[in-house]
Amino acid sequence: MVEFVSLTHGGQPVSIEYQWLNREREHTPLLVFLHEGLGSVSMWRDYPQTLCDAAGCRGLVYSRPGYGRSTPREPEARWQPDYLHIQSWQVLPALLDALGVEAPCWLFGHSDGGSMALLFAARFAERTAGIITLAPHIFVEEITVAGIAAAREAYLAGGLRQGLARHHADPDSPFWGWNHAWLNPAFRQWNLEADIVGIRCPVLAIQGEGDEYASMAQIDGIQRIVPHTHLLKLADCGHSPHRDQAAAVTEATLAFLRSASFAQL
Numbered sequence: 001m002v003e004f005v006s007l008t009h010g011g012q013p014v015s016i017e018y019q020w021l022n023r024e025r026e027h028t029p030l031l032v033f034l035h036e037g038l039g040s041v042s043m044w045r046d047y048p049q050t051l052c053d054a055a056g057c058r059g060l061v062y063s064r065p066g067y068g069r070s071t072p073r074e075p076e077a078r079w080q081p082d083y084l085h086i087q088s089w090q091v092l093p094a095l096l097d098a099l100g101v102e103a104p105c106w107l108f109g110h111s112d113g114g115s116m117a118l119l120f121a122a123r124f125a126e127r128t129a130g131i132i133t134l135a136p137h138i139f140v141e142e143i144t145v146a147g148i149a150a151a152r153e154a155y156l157a158g159g160l161r162q163g164l165a166r167h168h169a170d171p172d173s174p175f176w177g178w179n180h181a182w183l184n185p186a187f188r189q190w191n192l193e194a195d196i197v198g199i200r201c202p203v204l205a206i207q208g209e210g211d212e213y214a215s216m217a218q219i220d221g222i223q224r225i226v227p228h229t230h231l232l233k234l235a236d237c238g239h240s241p242h243r244d245q246a247a248a249v250t251e252a253t254l255a256f257l258r259s260a261s262f263a264q265l
Helices: 047-055 083-098 112-123 142-157 159-164 172-183 185-189 217-225 246-259
Strands: 002-009 012-021 030-034 058-062 105-110 128-134 203-208 230-234
Touching: 002 083, 012 047, 030 047, 030 083, 030 112, 047 058, 047 246, 083 112, 105 112, 112 128, 112 203, 128 246, 142 159, 142 172, 159 172, 172 185, 203 217, 203 246, 217 230, 230 246
Parallel strands: 030 058, 030 105, 105 128, 128 203, 203 230
Antiparallel strands: 002 012, 012 058
16 A cells, blocks of 8 residues: 655655555564666566565565655756765655654665665665665766666657656656756766765675666676675666566575575575
């Protein structure tokens, strides 16, 4: 069941769409799912439920401001290069506080959400039990910019917008927020390498060998900065490992959680 909670973001009240999974397992660990740059609660489909059932834990899925059925972005608002820092360091902690999440949680993030997991873990070590990050970015590559420019053409052609309208109350809100931010020339200097140095929790970084938005330099870079990171590189897999190689991602995640002493496995 989807619910809503009110927060203050950018000095304005916003409504956040969220969903608890296996809420009745109140004494089990919590996996918080952080969606991609065009994602939402519904765009995860059934993967969060499948993973939480397999892990015997609770889950929390939510749509960030501007996404899904959460309060849309104001049409004139332009997200700046620090928009993921704001989501990681301000919005996510506020959401966890509003929902009464006090114990350290596990983060499962995809793409933008994967970058958010890294940022949150580095800033809030005491609130992070561990992270699984899929297709994250820690710096900008030409392949990333080219992929996002191609997405712009697909959106203007209408097909991508039609697809996103099934998952967002206002598809222009997330698309142009994300697209304008990444194609802003100032974003070329965006880099998280210095921000994630302090990560101490267990980390699993997963990327597809056919990722159309990034090279393996992204997760290799994470391991260079955070040496205890476990890497999984998947063949026959694009930018969405949990869709392209769902079974492999689940198997690797469960093994990682066991190795990190995840209480329920």
